[in-house]
Amino acid sequence: xxxxxxxxxxxxxxxxxxxxxxxxxxxxxxxxxxxxxxxxxxxxxxxxxxxxxxxxxxxxxxxxxxxxxxxxxxxxxxxxxxxxxxxxxxxxxxxxxxxxxxxxxxxxxxxxxxxxxxxxxxxxxxxxxxxxxxxxxxxxxxxxxxxxxxxxxxxxxxxxxxxxxxxxxxxxxxxxxxxxxxxxxxxxxxxxxxxxxxxxxxxxxxxxxxxxxxxxxxxxxxxxxxxxxxxxxxxxxxxxxxxxxxxxxxxxxxxxxxx
Amino acid sequence: xxxxxxxxxxxxxxxxxxxxxxxxxxxxxxxxxxxxxxxxxxxxxxxxxxxxxxxxxxxxxxxxxxxxxxxxxxxxxxxxxxxxxxxxxxxxxxxxxxxxxxxxxxxxxxxxxxxxxxxxxxxxxxxxxxxxxxxxxxxxxxxxxxxxxxxxxxxxxxxxxxxxxxxxxxxxxxxxxxxxxxxxxxxxxxxxxxxxxxxxxxxxxxxxxxxxxxxxxxxxxxxxxxxxxxxxxxxxxxxxxxxxxxxxxxxxxxxxxxxxxxxxxxxxxxxxxxxxxxxxxxxxxxxxxxxxxxxxxxxxxxxxxxx
Numbered sequence: 001x002x003x004x005x006x007x008x009x010x011x012x013x014x015x016x017x018x019x020x021x022x023x024x025x026x027x028x029x030x031x032x033x034x035x036x037x038x039x040x041x042x043x044x045x046x047x048x049x050x051x052x053x054x055x056x057x058x059x060x061x062x063x064x065x066x067x068x069x070x071x072x073x074x075x076x077x078x079x080x081x082x083x084x085x086x087x088x089x090x091x092x093x094x095x096x097x098x099x100x101x102x103x104x105x106x107x108x109x110x111x112x113x114x115x116x117x118x119x120x121x122x123x124x125x126x127x128x129x130x131x132x133x134x135x136x137x138x139x140x141x142x143x144x145x146x147x148x149x150x151x152x153x154x155x156x157x158x159x160x161x162x163x164x165x166x167x168x169x170x171x172x173x174x175x176x177x178x179x180x181x182x183x184x185x186x187x188x189x190x191x192x193x194x195x196x197x198x199x200x201x202x203x204x205x206x207x208x209x210x211x212x213x214x215x216x217x218x219x220x221x222x223x224x225x226x227x228x229x230x231x232x233x234x235x236x237x238x239x240x241x242x243x244x245x246x247x248x249x250x251x252x253x254x255x256x257x258x259x
Numbered sequence: 260x261x262x263x264x265x266x267x268x269x270x271x272x273x274x275x276x277x278x279x280x281x282x283x284x285x286x287x288x289x290x291x292x293x294x295x296x297x298x299x300x301x302x303x304x305x306x307x308x309x310x311x312x313x314x315x316x317x318x319x320x321x322x323x324x325x326x327x328x329x330x331x332x333x334x335x336x337x338x339x340x341x342x343x344x345x346x347x348x349x350x351x352x353x354x355x356x357x358x359x360x361x362x363x364x365x366x367x368x369x370x371x372x373x374x375x376x377x378x379x380x381x382x383x384x385x386x387x388x389x390x391x392x393x394x395x396x397x398x399x400x401x402x403x404x405x406x407x408x409x410x411x412x413x414x415x416x417x418x419x420x421x422x423x424x425x426x427x428x429x430x431x432x433x434x435x436x437x438x439x440x441x442x443x444x445x446x447x448x449x450x451x452x453x454x455x456x457x458x459x460x461x462x463x464x465x466x467x468x469x470x471x472x473x474x475x476x477x478x479x480x481x482x483x484x485x486x487x488x489x490x491x492x493x494x495x496x497x498x499x500x501x502x503x504x505x506x507x508x509x510x511x512x513x514x515x516x517x518x519x520x521x522x523x524x525x526x527x528x529x530x531x532x533x534x535x536x537x538x539x540x541x542x543x544x545x546x547x548x549x550x551x552x553x554x555x556x557x558x559x560x561x562x563x564x565x566x
Contacts, residue, residue, distance in 0.1 A: 008337075019367050023356055030355035030391075094350035098407070101317050101345040101417075103337060103368045 013105055020104070020112035021119075028116055034081060035120075042074035042124050043131060045193070051135045061225070063136035065195065068219035071128055071152040073192040075121035076212060079156050080183055082117045083163030088175035091167070110164075118156045125149050140223060147222040155215035158238050161245035162211060168252025186212045196227070211245075214238040268331070270295050270415050270446050271316055276325030278311050278470070285311045287470040288325070293415070293448055298441050300461035301450040308470040309450040310348050313419045316448070317345055329415070341369060344413035346404045348420045348450075354393025358384055358403055361392060362410060369411030381436055382406035398429040405436065416440060418449045422456060434459055473509040473520075488524040491516050494538035496531055504530050516540070 028034050050063040050070070090096045099109060129145065132138040140148070163179065170178050187193055189203060190213035196204055207213035214234040220226035221234075271293040278286040286308045293299050293316075301309045314320035315327050318335025329339045352361050359375070366372035379385045382402040387395065392403060401421065408416055418437070422430040437460055440447055451457055457464050457478070464481050466474040474481060493515045501510045501519050506527050509520040521527045524543050531538055 016367060019364060023353075023360055023364050026360070027353045027355045090353070093352075094347055095352050097319050098345065098347055098350045098352070098404075100319055100335075101340065101343070101347070102365065103340040103411075 008103075013108065016104060017108040017111040017115075020108045021115035024112040024116045025119055028078075028082065028086075028120070034078075034086075038077045038081070038120055039124060039127075041077065042070050043127055045073070046070045046128055046131055047135070051131065054136065060136070060138055063132060064138050064140070064223055065220065065225050067128060067132045067136075067138055068148060068152070068223060068225065069192045069195075069216050071125055071148065072155055072190075072212060072215045072219050073187055074124035074128060075117065075152055075156050076159055076183060076187060076192070078117040078120035078124075079114075079159035080163040080166070080179055082113050082120075083160050084166040084170075084179035084182075085163075085172070085175050086113065087164065087167030088170055088172045092172040114156060114160050117160055118153060121153055121156050125152055144223055148219060151219040151222050152215075155212075155219070158211045158215065158242040158245070161242045161249070165245040165248040165252070168249040186210050189213070190216050192216055208237060209241070211238050211241045214241075269293055271329040271334075271448070272327070273312060273315060274326045276312070276315060276322070276327060278308075278315065278320070278323050285470050286315075289467065289470060289472055291316075291465055291472065293446060294463070295446055296441075296444060297462040298437065298447045298449060298460050300457040300464045301448065301467060302452070302454065302457045302464050303450075303467040304452055307452075307467045309452075309467060310419055311470075312467070313417055313448065313450055317343075317417060319347075341411065342413055343415045343417070344408035344411055345417040346401075346408040346419060346421050348423065350404055351400070352392055352403070352407070355391060357389050357391050358395075358406075359388040361403065362406060365407045365410035371412055372410050373412045378406045378409060381409060381439065383432060383436075398425050401425060401429070401433070405433065409440075414446060416445060416447045418447060420450055420452075422451065422453070430456070468509075488521060488543050490519045490521060490524050490527050490531070490541075490543050492531070492538045492541040493517070494531060494535045496535050496538070500534065501531075506530075 046066060050066040054062050087096070129149070162182070166178050166182065167175055189199070190196070190207055190210045191199070192212060196207060196213065196216070199207070214237050217226045217229065218231075218234050218238070221231065269292040273289055273291040276286050276289045276291075277284065289308070289312060291299075291301070291312060301312060303309050311320065315322055316329060316334055318327075318329075318333065318339075327334050329336075330342060332339050356364075358379075362375055362378055366375065366378075373381075379388055382405050384399070384402055384406060387399060387403075390399075392400065395403065401424070405418075405421060408418065421437070422433050425433065434456070437447060437449065441460075441462075449456075449460060461478055463475065463477055465472055466481070491513075494517050496517060498510050498512050498517060501507055501517060504519070504521075504527055506521045506523040507519050508522065509518075511518045519527050519531075528543075
């Protein structure tokens with residue numbers, strides 16, 4: 001009995017990718033250890049540093065600046081934790097291996113993880129914007145709100161690639177530690193917690209190797225608060241870093257299946 | 260039984276497959292055939308290479324030496340995945356999704372999945388549909404993995420140690436479900452280290468030890484070897500030579516001794532004396548399957564359970 005359905009249509013691929021995303025999102029949402037810090041930390045930081053701390057301050061520059069940097073910080077967690085920890089966990093539990101025996105396209109799995117990070121990221125960005133607009137009094141042109149949101153959310157891809165590279169290599173327990181370390185260190189060194197210009201010069205130079213730094217600058221560029229490097233500079237570097245992460249991840253997966 | 264013409268192409272086959280993990284040879288020139296409609300049980304102690312063999316047939320492990328074909332294609336080919344289901348030895352699914360959600364996702368992968376109600380019934384999960392995977396007991400989780408393996412109504416199902424960690428009740432229950440598969444005309448490959456399980460379910464049994472096929476046949480044929488003998492002696496004949504004897508069912512060296520399991524000890528002895536008239540310390544003992552297995556595998560790492 002010949003079943004000639006190996007070539008599935010585009011529609012089938014889209015359907016599986018969306019279904020995977022739906023269940024990946026549900027699964028993450030029901031995991032308090034993932035959902036609560038992911039949603040609350042950036043909002044809490046912004047509320048504290050940009051709203052309470054700056055209340056009655058001389059200008060709106062600081063809350064506006066922090067909207068971009070805490071926005072990137074807000075998408076950092078779901079991107080790097082979803083892939084870095086989630087993937088390592090599913091590999092250790094055997095869930096990933098089981099999926100590999102099914103007809104599920106690999107693309108659908110990756111799409112679901114990126115999509116889940118993007119949904120969490122979009123919720124964080126929306127809440128940050130509401131906080132900025134109504135509580136901190138940040139004023140932007142309408143197009144700037146959209147450009148800023150777009151620039152922040154585009155960062156899900158490079159940061160997911162970073163998580164993928166970690167998740168492809170580290171065991172689950174190690175992945176939690178490595179991801180936390182990378183997440184916190186890179187957030188600070190990329191100027192997501194406080195302006196990069198407050199760091200010593202050599203650390204500012206070092207920031208060029210960190211994708212989160214370029215994402216922060218790209219987001220700041222939409223509101224004219226970046227350090228003034230050209231757009232292409234950040235795009236080329238973050239693009240190259242993303243490609244490097246994907247290559248590292250691919251090597252990790254090859255090692256895994258050749259075992 | 261199992262008297263199908265040999266011309267029937269096997270649904271799945273490993274030919275001359277060797278596999279190494281670093282210095283450890285997990286599979287040593289293994290040949291394995293899965294015939295349509297059969298439940299093939301791969302029996303062997305822990306570490307025999309059962310999971311490696313199954314992983315190669317599933318395409319989750321890269322082939323090193325030899326050939327693996329499933330439905331005439333590479334084991335990880337897209338059309339193979341559509342017609343095959345698998346229950347892995349070490350496997351879970353995300354704990355925060357419910358049984359029903361996992362089934363919905365897996366059913367969506369396949370063109371003509373089994374109805375959800377039928378899957379729940381087959382795996383005895385009717386009451387647990389809305390329960391999160393993480394809240395289930397070990398046995399219940401195993402049943403979910405079984406249901407997921409069947410979600411696509413596969414022609415061929417791989418079950419790697421499906422009853423590992425189950426209590427007696429859970430094992431018997433899963434056995435009934437596997438018998439149900441067979442009754443529905445499905446082909447299954449089942450690995451186990453329980454002789455009793457192999458005997459209860461298999462059309463054919465392949466006994467592997469240290470990566471080699473040491474016996475293969477129907478449970479009756481395997482059991483008929485209980486009338487066999489172990490020829491044990493000190494000899495200059497190499498295990499490779501002994502293995503080439505047509506009457507030799509299994510060959511193992513134990514210290515200075517060579518052990519040959521055979522149903523025809525006289526023929527084996529004639530060959531051995533012809534090659535090495537000086538052989539000494541000779542014993543010929545009758546063995547049951549359990550004993551034959553233990554003799555072959557040494558160190559008491561034999562299969563558990565009774566026949």
